[in-house]
Amino acid sequence: MSNALLEVINLKVYFYTLSGVVRAVDDVSLRVLPGEWISIVGESGSGKSTLAYAIAKIVPPPGKIVGGKVGFMNRDLMEFDEEAMRSIRGRHIGFVFQDPLTSLDPLRTVGDQLAEVIQVHLGVSREEAVREAGDLLELVGIPRDRLNYYPHQLSGGQRQRVVIAISIALRPELLIADEPTTALDVIIQDQIMDLLKEVQRKGASIMLITHDVALAAETANRIAVMYAGEIVEHGNTHSIINAPLHPYTVGLVDSVPDLWSKKSVKSIPGFPPDLRNPPPGCRFHPRCRQALGICTNESPPMTAIEHDRYLACWLYLKR
């Protein structure tokens, strides 16, 4: 038993496609404490969303969880059947997806969708669920008369607020937000981030998934950096941003436009590998300027280099 809310251990999620096995999440371990904010950063295709789906066991076919363990609230979710998982999803783990334009059912009013999740989990009466739904809308800053609106009658920002309202309706212990602001303009982005902070302030843990390092760092207690299906570095926000060690993290942090120093933005040369056939050794070595001989054939183990600071890079191991 640990004091962690979520404990992911050696998780492996593969997609069995016709053109090969995509190792989207490969041996990922991660821990989330109650009430903390963890941001997961990485390029497109690094397996962030797949990791999130796997935690709730909603990986779409042809994907399969092929190894590892997900511990949540001191229970082993791998042992839960579909029915038991249903009582976790929405109730204890809330989800906010990237595109608010598409994550609501276009044929049903937001009130119906909001009330439904309350009814499904609490079995309360319809009137009570609707009343609660109205309260939730107001909580996220939308007038309650919008209950009768269809999603297309709301703006993108309002829809994302509705999605958040649904995801926090049952006060889940963990809220996973997968690129919740990517589809929105900057001002709305800030408002949505404020809303998430508010959710955290009320006691929930937040897992924010993003490819935007600046956004990831904004409010996170900790940051995990994902590359090609693996977590390469993991630690508290301050140390990851100010003293990144893994060359990939260094590249990511350098790629953020810095308003103060006005130094030019560097991007990491090259492309992430094809996850059907990742390079041997460290998956980053073909793009790494500091690669050593060992990097090309042996995968660096994830190692605790200081308290709560994990790294998988040969440059800092065995040296």
Added chain:
Amino acid sequence: MAGLGRYVIIRASLIVPTVLILYTFVFILLRVLPGDPILAVVGTRYIPPAQLEEMRRMAGLDKPIPVQYFDYLLGVVLRGDFGKTLASPVGKPVSEYLWERLPATVELTIASFIVASLIGFITGVGGALRRSSRLDTSIRIYSILTYTLFIPVLGMGLQYFLGLKLKLFYISGRLSAGIYVPRLTGLLLLDSLLAGDLSAFTDALGHIVLPSLTLGIVLSGAYTRLIRNNLIEVLNSDFIRAYRARGVPGHRVTIYAIKNAFIPVVTYMGLQIAMLLGGAILTETTFSWPGLGRFIYERIEYRDYASIQGAVILFAFIVGLMNLFVDIIYALIDPRVKY
């Protein structure tokens, strides 16, 4: 509701181009096709040229073609006059035939529609929910096969096996000799029920099964494919995943997915004009079904311009009405439709 009224009027006005296009098409087709209505009636008999000219003048065929085009159209629109038959029995108002034949076609079309949607729904949903299974593969093969089916061949196959061999259903006509159903709507299934005549109802049902099955099967393949592909797409969509991530029970999620998958299908139902027209002619001919389609077929032999044009105009009008009906349903189920 005022909005809906306006929407209905706008949609209803779309019937006009539908009718015009089809009328123009057959009008030209009839003039381009070899053969002549007067000679077709006359056959091998000898008629003096002067008398032929006289017949031609009576039928209005001596007028310039554009005049013929507008004369007929205006007659229909202004006076409800669909012209007179050129072939035997000569000079009967076409509208009498149309009035007599119309309900048969409407009844067959509705029945075929029901058959096609039922088959399409069951196979499409089944295939999508059991994607890539052996069931799904068979369903996909079925839907492709229906495209290659020729109505008379399928019709005769069904007539042979279900009709002649197993003697389950009648193979031609709408009603057995000696059975009478008082005409209210002209739809025999409905009228016999309204008259409380169960044996007439059973008889009518026994007649409509094979033709509606034939036309229904041929139309169903398109529905199968459409429903299957839409449902697969919807099942992979973000909001379905979001429903799952909220812990909404699977059977509910499936129902929401089916509703969403159905919307494009409803639009498609309105687009089957050509299939229905061609299908009705072939089906009605195969099963001696006394509807508009068979009427067109009978009259083509005689190049009976007025009869064919009238039947096509009426057919286009009915199809337009069905489209309108579908559009209204569409507007009522999809909140995104603005009206």
